Structures are given as structure tokens and as C-alpha cells.
Amino acid sequence: xxxxxxxxxxxxxxxxxxxxxxxxxxxxxxxxxxxxxxxxxxxxxxxxxxxxxxxxxxxxxxxxxxxxxxxxxxxxxxxxxxxxxxxxxxxxxxxxxxxxxxxxxxxxxxxxxxxxxxx
Numbered sequence: 001x002x003x004x005x006x007x008x009x010x011x012x013x014x015x016x017x018x019x020x021x022x023x024x025x026x027x028x029x030x031x032x033x034x035x036x037x038x039x040x041x042x043x044x045x046x047x048x049x050x051x052x053x054x055x056x057x058x059x060x061x062x063x064x065x066x067x068x069x070x071x072x073x074x075x076x077x078x079x080x081x082x083x084x085x086x087x088x089x090x091x092x093x094x095x096x097x098x099x100x101x102x103x104x105x106x107x108x109x110x111x112x113x114x115x116x117x118x119x
Contacts, residue, residue: 001119002110004100009083011099012091015070016080019063022048034059034074068093085111 020030026048031037037059044056054063060073071087072080085108092099092107101107 001114005107005110005114008088008092008099008101008107012070012072012083012088013081015065015068015091016072019052019054019061019065019070019072020080022050022052022063023054023061025049030078030080031074032078034076034078036078037061037074068095 024030028040028042031040037056040056042056045053046056047053048063052063052065054061058073060071062069062071064070069090071090073082074080075082088111089104089107092101096103096107099107101110
């Protein structure tokens with residue numbers, strides 16, 4: 001796999017783990033399934049400790065950390081390691097260059113090449 005893409009994916013997954021810890025510290029437990037998350041009775045919009053805003057949507061959640069946005073979905077069994085191109089682009093934001101990409105188009109091409117190669 002392209003090392004720049006791998007770095008971006010790992011950074012996104014690390015940020016997801018970080019926000020889950022923040023959510024749990026605020027009393028929002030990690031669901032066992034995506035259905036449990038969707039049915040969880042918490043406000044759709046709120047702020048965690050430190051004033052970090054969150055937006056609960058469908059099977060996922062988006063949080064705005066000081067260094068950027070993190071959007072993720074819970075899988076059928078509550079997995080948190082999934083990602084797609086849109087979430088990586090949103091996460092990297094204006095920091096694409098930090099991950100070795102000159103533009104959104106460059107990241108998109110790299111992502112598509114890796115998917116096509118089965119990596």
C-alpha cells in the first residue's frame with residue numbers, strides 16, 4: 001500500500017480511538033452494534049469535555065477536534081476501523097500536504113489505485 005495513504009488511514013483510525021475515549025469519559029458508551037448506536041438516546045448535537053462538539057448521525061458520529069474533524073461509522077458489530085475516501089478527505093482537510101498529497105485529486109487517485117489493486 002502507498003505509504004502516504006497508510007499514514008493517513010492510521011492517523012484517522014488513531015483519531016477515532018481518541019474521540020471514543022472522550023465520548024466514554026463523557027458517559028457515552030461504545031455500542032456493541034451499529035443499531036444500538038442509532039437507537040442510543042443521546043442528543044444528536046452536543047459538546048464533550050473540553051467543549052468538543054459532536055454530531056450523532058445514523059450509524060456514525062462526527063466530532064471537531066482542535067486539529068480537525070473526525071467522522072466515523074460503527075460497523076454491524078460495533079467496529080470502528082472502517083473508512084472511505086470521503087472520510088479521509090474530510091479528516092485531512094487542508095492538511096493533505098502533511099500526508100504527502102498535493103491535492104484532493106491526488107488522494108482520490110491514490111485511493112482508487114489501491115482499491116483497484118486490492119490493497
